[in-house]
Amino acid sequence: MGRVAIVGVGHSKFGRRTDVNVAELAFESIKGAVEDAGIDKKEIKNVVVGSAGGWYEESLPAVIVNEYAGLDSVGTMRVEAACASGSAALKAACNSIASGEGDIAMAVGVEKMTEVDTMTSVELIGRAGSYTWEFENYGMTFPAYYALYAVAHMNRFGTTEEDMARVAVKAHHYGSMNPNAQFQKEITIEKALGSQVVSWPLKLYDACPLSDGSAAVILASEDVARKLTDTPVWVRGIGYSSDSANLSRRPDYVGLGASVEAARRAYSIAKVEPSSVDVATCHDCFTIAELMAYEDLGFCKKGEGAKMIREGETEIGGRIPVNLDGGLKAKGHPIGATGVSMAVEVTKQLRNEAGSRQAPIKNGIGLVHNVGGTGHYAYVTILSRD
Amino acid sequence: MSGDPALHSRRSLTLRFDIPISRTKEFWDALREGRFVTTKCKECGNVAFPPQADCSRCMSSQFEWVDLGKEATLVTFTRVQITPASFVENDPYVIAIAEFKGGTKALAWLEGVEAEKAKPGMKVKVESRTSKEGNPYYVFVQA
Ligand SMILES: [Zn+2]
Numbered sequence: 001m002g003r004v005a006i007v008g009v010g011h012s013k014f015g016r017r018t019d020v021n022v023a024e025l026a027f028e029s030i031k032g033a034v035e036d037a038g039i040d041k042k043e044i045k046n047v048v049v050g051s052a053g054g055w056y057e058e059s060l061p062a063v064i065v066n067e068y069a070g071l072d073s074v075g076t077m078r079v080e081a082a083c084a085s086g087s088a089a090l091k092a093a094c095n096s097i098a099s100g101e102g103d104i105a106m107a108v109g110v111e112k113m114t115e116v117d118t119m120t121s122v123e124l125i126g127r128a129g130s131y132t133w134e135f136e137n138y139g140m141t142f143p144a145y146y147a148l149y150a151v152a153h154m155n156r157f158g159t160t161e162e163d164m165a166r167v168a169v170k171a172h173h174y175g176s177m178n179p180n181a182q183f184q185k186e187i188t189i190e191k192a193l194g195s196q197v198v199s200w201p202l203k204l205y206d207a208c209p210l211s212d213g214s215a216a217v218i219l220a221s222e223d224v225a226r227k228l229t230d231t232p233v234w235v236r237g238i239g240y241s242s243d244s245a246n247l248s249r250r251p252d253y254v255g256l257g258a259s260v261e262a263a264r265r266a267y268s269i270a271k272v273e274p275s276s277v278d279v280a281t282c283h284d285c286f287t288i289a290e291l292m293a294y295e296d297l298g299f300c301k302k303g304e305g306a307k308m309i310r311e312g313e314t315e316i317g318g319r320i321p322v323n324l325d326g327g328l329k330a331k332g333h334p335i336g337a338t339g340v341s342m343a344v345e346v347t348k349q350l351r352n353e354a355g356s357r358q359a360p361i362k363n364g365i366g367l368v369h370n371v372g373g374t375g376h377y378a379y380v381t382i383l384s385r386d
Numbered sequence: 387m388s389g390d391p392a393l394h395s396r397r398s399l400t401l402r403f404d405i406p407i408s409r410t411k412e413f414w415d416a417l418r419e420g421r422f423v424t425t426k427c428k429e430c431g432n433v434a435f436p437p438q439a440d441c442s443r444c445m446s447s448q449f450e451w452v453d454l455g456k457e458a459t460l461v462t463f464t465r466v467q468i469t470p471a472s473f474v475e476n477d478p479y480v481i482a483i484a485e486f487k488g489g490t491k492a493l494a495w496l497e498g499v500e501a502e503k504a505k506p507g508m509k510v511k512v513e514s515r516t517s518k519e520g521n522p523y524y525v526f527v528q529a
Binding site (some may be wrong): 007016018019036057072117119120122123126127128131132133134135137138140141144147148149150151152197198199200201210246247248249253316337 | 388390392395405426435436446461462463464466467468469471472473474476479481483491492493494495501502504506517521523
């Protein structure tokens with residue numbers, strides 16, 4: 001298998017994008033990625049579109065997006081791995097190059113979640129478990145899924161609502177420095193703790209928003225990447241795994257088994273240790289999810305996620321800065337776009353292009369952790385400068 | 387709402403599914419009689435919940451129905467304050483996961499207990515209910 005590098009990245013503004021339709025929204029990041037890579041778009045032979053879909057009017061987003069951007073007769077597909085659809089798109093695009101199918105491919109993540117009313121969006125995400133056994137009679141919601149984890153984690157390890165609020169405060173702090181973030185305002189612990197309960201003990205400020213947004217990365221084979229850029233960011237390894245749709249079949253509710261397994265595979269393929277990661281994006285769809293991610297990814301021991309946030313170990317200057325783009329919490333979480341957006345952020349960090357929210361890069365290694373559903377899917381992608 | 391111009395689509399779509407339950411009909415029938423049963427593989431002994439006619443461990447399709455009893459222990463729970471669109475007529479509800487003897491777990495509403503007073507480890511029991519449309523379902527109540 002050949003080596004593959006990210007040679008171009010593009011990112012739309014995330015938020016409530018009532019000014020654009022899905023194709024126009026995807027165009028923003030595709031154009032950015034093509035310009036960043038310095039290629040002619042006709043050189044792209046394969047486009048993989050990550051989008052969960054259902055909340056916007058188009059049923060076949062891949063062809064809609066390609067047509068609008070003038071990507072004629074490309075090989076294409078839409079992939080779905082719930083909130084990890086973007087990482088799945090990246091993996092599929094990456095594989096096409098590694099297998100020798102072509103030299104340049106693109107992964108585009110796009111979602112428009114606000115064209116339907118909020119309660120319908122809540123419903124569409126809530127149905128994303130085991131429909132018959134969890135939704136039909138019980139009306140599960142996405143916050144409810146993570147609240148079940150939060151209560152178990154609090155009960156077992158003494159994690160508190162304040163600890164979760166600290167994650168939100170950090171996210172908003174870095175989000176305020178990211179012009180593409182949905183929320184660009186700092187918040188306080190008091191404000192987070194005083195916000196409306198969504199699914200107890202999770203409150204509004206524990207939850208990522210409903211978002212519209214897109215992100216794109218252009219990938220190239222080793223030879224082509226070296227010709228195109230002096231700063232290729234290599235895809236060193238992608239680990240992925242899954243877990244039961246039905247939550248009641250899981251052994252416990254204090255971590256995501258799929259994340260643990262995806263991370264183990266990614267570290268093994270990339271031959272790196274958690275301790276050599278300079279910067280990471282973790283899937284913080286809810287604040288508790290970020291704390292569990294620290295543990296599941298091996299940044300700390302099981303049960304010590306709260307200690308990491310309390311001690312500032314995941315801020316700039318800490319051991320492993322996490323979500324310096326504001327995370328899903330403040331940057332926004334347009335489901336299909338998120339995994340690609342994370343890869344864009346880590347690429348910029350590894351290129352030292354993140355400006356005021358730049359992490360110190362020592363080993364040249366970054367990590368993208370992207371969860372689909374409540375750990376139904378998990379992807380861990382390790383990127384590196386060398 | 388934003389002030390951006392939008393084409394407010396005139397075409398709405400209602401989705402309602404007829405979900406096949408032939409293979410696990412005994413579960414729903416037993417539930418109507420107040421019993422909580424599930425499938426046990428005759429080949430490897432695997433007890434599954436939700437019930438399934440084909441064993442996910444050994445792939446055998448030979449199974450028998452076993453009674454899980456009524457008593458369970460609360461594992462985790464939440465109170466859903468913001469409900470999905472199709473549950474807007476419901477008051478906030480508590481969703482729980484509880485574990486039966488033998489380790490089988492199920493997810494259902496926890497009725498009659500305030501979320502603030504619930505606690506992992508608490509004893510609960512499973513009870514049958516019938517929806518106003520006539521569909522059977524199950525809930526947990528304090529033991
Ligand atoms: Zn079996």
